[in-house]
Amino acid sequence: MKIKPLGDRVLVKVEEVEEKTAGGIFIPQTAQEKTQIATVAAIGDDKDVITVKVGDKIMYDKYAGTSVKVDGSDHLLLRMADILAVVE
Amino acid sequence: MKIKPLGDRVLVKVEEVEEKTAGGIFIPQTAQEKTQIATVAAIGDDKDVITVKVGDKIMYDKYAGTSVKVDGSDHLLLRMADILAVVE
Amino acid sequence: MKIKPLGDRVLVKVEEVEEKTAGGIFIPQTAQEKTQIATVAAIGDDKDVITVKVGDKIMYDKYAGTSVKVDGSDHLLLRMADILAVVE
Amino acid sequence: MKIKPLGDRVLVKVEEVEEKTAGGIFIPQTAQEKTQIATVAAIGDDKDVITVKVGDKIMYDKYAGTSVKVDGSDHLLLRMADILAVVE
Amino acid sequence: MKIKPLGDRVLVKVEEVEEKTAGGIFIPQTAQEKTQIATVAAIGDDKDVITVKVGDKIMYDKYAGTSVKVDGSDHLLLRMADILAVVE
Amino acid sequence: MKIKPLGDRVLVKVEEVEEKTAGGIFIPQTAQEKTQIATVAAIGDDKDVITVKVGDKIMYDKYAGTSVKVDGSDHLLLRMADILAVVE
Amino acid sequence: MKIKPLGDRVLVKVEEVEEKTAGGIFIPQTAQEKTQIATVAAIGDDKDVITVKVGDKIMYDKYAGTSVKVDGSDHLLLRMADILAVVE
Numbered sequence: 001m002k003i004k005p006l007g008d009r010v011l012v013k014v015e016e017v018e019e020k021t022a023g024g025i026f027i028p029q030t031a032q033e034k035t036q037i038a039t040v041a042a043i044g045d046d047k048d049v050i051t052v053k054v055g056d057k058i059m060y061d062k063y064a065g066t067s068v069k070v071d072g073s074d075h076l077l078l079r080m081a082d083i084l085a086v087v088e
Numbered sequence: 089m090k091i092k093p094l095g096d097r098v099l100v101k102v103e104e105v106e107e108k109t110a111g112g113i114f115i116p117q118t119a120q121e122k123t124q125i126a127t128v129a130a131i132g133d134d135k136d137v138i139t140v141k142v143g144d145k146i147m148y149d150k151y152a153g154t155s156v157k158v159d160g161s162d163h164l165l166l167r168m169a170d171i172l173a174v175v176e
Numbered sequence: 177m178k179i180k181p182l183g184d185r186v187l188v189k190v191e192e193v194e195e196k197t198a199g200g201i202f203i204p205q206t207a208q209e210k211t212q213i214a215t216v217a218a219i220g221d222d223k224d225v226i227t228v229k230v231g232d233k234i235m236y237d238k239y240a241g242t243s244v245k246v247d248g249s250d251h252l253l254l255r256m257a258d259i260l261a262v263v264e
Numbered sequence: 265m266k267i268k269p270l271g272d273r274v275l276v277k278v279e280e281v282e283e284k285t286a287g288g289i290f291i292p293q294t295a296q297e298k299t300q301i302a303t304v305a306a307i308g309d310d311k312d313v314i315t316v317k318v319g320d321k322i323m324y325d326k327y328a329g330t331s332v333k334v335d336g337s338d339h340l341l342l343r344m345a346d347i348l349a350v351v352e
Numbered sequence: 353m354k355i356k357p358l359g360d361r362v363l364v365k366v367e368e369v370e371e372k373t374a375g376g377i378f379i380p381q382t383a384q385e386k387t388q389i390a391t392v393a394a395i396g397d398d399k400d401v402i403t404v405k406v407g408d409k410i411m412y413d414k415y416a417g418t419s420v421k422v423d424g425s426d427h428l429l430l431r432m433a434d435i436l437a438v439v440e
Numbered sequence: 441m442k443i444k445p446l447g448d449r450v451l452v453k454v455e456e457v458e459e460k461t462a463g464g465i466f467i468p469q470t471a472q473e474k475t476q477i478a479t480v481a482a483i484g485d486d487k488d489v490i491t492v493k494v495g496d497k498i499m500y501d502k503y504a505g506t507s508v509k510v511d512g513s514d515h516l517l518l519r520m521a522d523i524l525a526v527v528e
Numbered sequence: 529m530k531i532k533p534l535g536d537r538v539l540v541k542v543e544e545v546e547e548k549t550a551g552g553i554f555i556p557q558t559a560q561e562k563t564q565i566a567t568v569a570a571i572g573d574d575k576d577v578i579t580v581k582v583g584d585k586i587m588y589d590k591y592a593g594t595s596v597k598v599d600g601s602d603h604l605l606l607r608m609a610d611i612l613a614v615v616e
Contacts, residue, residue: 002176003147006139009172036596045139051534051573059531059605061594066149066172068124077147077172084537084594084605088530090264091235094227097260133227154237154260156212165235165260178352179323182315185348221315242325242348244300253323253348266440267411270403273436309403330413330436332388341411341436354528355499358491361524397491418501418524420476429499429524442616443587446579449612485579506589506612508564517587517612 003070005044005077010052012038012060014074036060037087038076049080057087091158093132093165100126100146100153102162124148125175126164137168145175179246181220181253188214188234188241190250212236213263214252225256233263267334269308269341276302276322276329278338300324301351305339313344321351355422357396357429362404364390364412366426388412389439390428401432409439443510445484445517452478452498452505454514476500477527478516489520497527531598533572533605538580540566540588542602564588565615566604577608585615 005011015037040056052058064082068075093099103125128144140146152170156163181187191213216232228234240258244251269275279301304320316322328346332339357363367389392408404410416434420427445451455477480496492498504522508515533539543565568584580586592610596603 003173004176005173006171011173036594059594059596066124066147068147083534085531085533085539088532091261092264093261094259099261154212154235156235179349180352181349182347187349242300242323244323267437268440269437270435275437330388330411332411356526356528358523358525363525418476418499420499443613444616445613446611451613506564506587508587 001070003042003068003075003077005042007044008046008049008080009044010040010050010078010080010083011042011068011070012058012065012076012078013041013070014038014076015057036062041070041075044080046080051080052083052086058083059085059087089158091130091156091163091165093130095132096134096137096168097132098128098138098140098166098168098171099130099156099158100148100164100166101129101158102126102164103145124150129158129163132168134168139168140171140174146171147173147175177246179218179244179251179253181218183220184222184225184256185220186216186226186228186254186256186259187218187244187246188236188252188254189217189246190214190252191233212238217246217251220256222256227256228259228262234259235261235263265334267306267332267339267341269306271308272310272313272344273308274304274314274316274342274344274347275306275332275334276324276340276342277305277334278302278340279321300326302340305334308344310344315344316347316350322347323349323351353422355394355420355427355429357394359396360398360401360432361396362392362402362430362432362435363394363420363422364410364417364428364430365393365422366390366428367409388414393422393427396432398432403432404435404438410435411437411439441510443482443508443515443517445482447484448486448489448520449484450480450490450492450518450520450523451482451508451510452500452516452518453481453510454478454516455497476502481510481515484520486520491520492523492526498523499525499527529598531570531596531603531605533570535572536574536577536608537572538568538578538606538608538611539570539596539598540586540593540604540606541569541598542566542604543585564590569598569603572608574608579608580611580614586611587613587615 003011036059038058040052040054040058043050060078061082061084065076065078068077091099124147126146128140128142128146131138148166149170149172153164153166156165179187212235214234216228216230216234219226236254237258237260241252241254244253267275300323302322304316304318304322307314324342325346325348329340329342332341355363388411390410392404392406392410395402412430413434413436417428417430420429443451476499478498480492480494480498483490500518501522501524505516505518508517531539564587566586568580568582568586571578588606589610589612593604593606596605
């Protein structure tokens, strides 16, 4: 299944986070913290508004977007305005 | 009964999903997941805004639109802005 | 009593639905389903906005409009934007 | 007391309805039904917007306006946009 | 203390109503009815918007404005848009 | 600590009111009445919008602004639109 | 991890406040008071709107922004409009 976002929308793949300390101990995170970072999977056709590109890691507004399953993994359809920052 | 959507509205037919694994086991889905994909059945007359065409499979915003029955099957009258992506 | 809607408003007569199967068995409908189709009885003077005409069967947004009695039958005063589609 | 509405406002006198059948039996109406028809008593100075005139019978949006007593009878100060239709 | 309203604001003095019948019997009024008439005490500097003048008796929207005490009497700081009508 | 408000914002120092009668008896006031007068301490850089100056006594909208402590005394960061009137 | 805010957004580092009197006694503050001051860590690309620069100490609107962890310390992604004042 291929998803082509419309207009100012951006499809992102939510990161599955497995945080470990240097010593390898797992540090649990709240769901909220986990879901704040995602990778851009596809972008809409409104190129004037969209300033991220496929592959960018982004931070997004909590509660934003519509969650969809693509090939079994959690994705979100966000509006560009819900993307807060690019993470490098 | 033929329905002609007005303005930026789009009539879509909600997909009836019967998910099976390769082995044929039925996997139940929540209503929410089911209703996120639909097929465009008719489009309004506001061609500047509408960028989908009859037959397109689309993803739409949860809670959007007005549900109507057409010839016994579930349809939705959506606004173009409620359509998030085209699925291929 | 004659009602002349103002501006972008449209007066519609709510259909009284008596659904029967081919065999004549009455199938009850919820009020919600019943009230979604109506016939245009009069239109306002804002001709740029109004794209329906007297006699058209239309579908309208649930919860929209103000209900009024005209000569004993249920009518609604809708705004043009509450009319979703024309039914043929 | 004379009331001069400002801008796009219209002062209307709420009709006191005494509904009787041909045989003279009183049919009670709910307050809601009663208060939907009124007569224009005075209009504001925004003549571009106001398309009703003193003496017109009008239907108005339920819950709209501010109720005032003028010489002992119930009146409403409505905005033009709250007036749905003229009744003849 | 002298109050100079800013912009489209108007300072009004709320009327203290003592309603009596011809025979002098006091008729209590609800607070709501009482507070609907006031006298303009000062006007803001936005003369394009303000169409009332000091001394005018006005009717105002229930719940509008910010109540202030000026020299011991109840006043309100209203926006021009909250003033519904001039009373003569 | 020096605070420079941004844009259309105004920093005001909330007055501490100690109301006494001529005879010196303290008259308690509600918090609401007390907090309605303040003195302008600093203004933002949007000079087109800001029409008050440092030192002005102003009345402001109840519930408006963000309270901050400056050198131990209560201040508020208001928008110009929350300032209702200048008091002289 | 480097965060590049988008558009009119500003990344700020929330100050950890340890208030002591001259005599060194710790004075507890409510969380609300603490979180009102922060230091600008990165700014977005909308230079017409953003009037703060990296290193500025700013006051921000309570409840504004999205909290993020950067290298273990509390940060906020604010919109420029949520920044009330610069502190010097």
